[in-house]
Amino acid sequence: MKKTKIEFKDIKAGDLIEAVAVINGIKYTGTGVAFEKSKTKQGDSEWQTSEGGTITIEDDEDTIYRVDVFGEGEDD
Numbered sequence: 001m002k003k004t005k006i007e008f009k010d011i012k013a014g015d016l017i018e019a020v021a022v023i024n025g026i027k028y029t030g031t032g033v034a035f036e037k038s039k040t041k042q043g044d045s046e047w048q049t050s051e052g053g054t055i056t057i058e059d060d061e062d063t064i065y066r067v068d069v070f071g072e073g074e075d076d
Helices: none
Strands: 002-006 016-023 026-039 045-049 063-068
């Protein structure tokens, strides 16, 4: 399995996503297939995963990875 760090704007529907957030010093990880929940009035996408988690980036401590289950190793 290979994980590649991506930007929020690079999420595509159908991507297997791992979102890592640090909230009050506690690390939370959510994984699932991404789908577009809705669009804002500005045309920006709001994303959610198949596991029910909304994908957001609050600050520099939050990270999104695209997961390739057929790849080997881990890329940052």
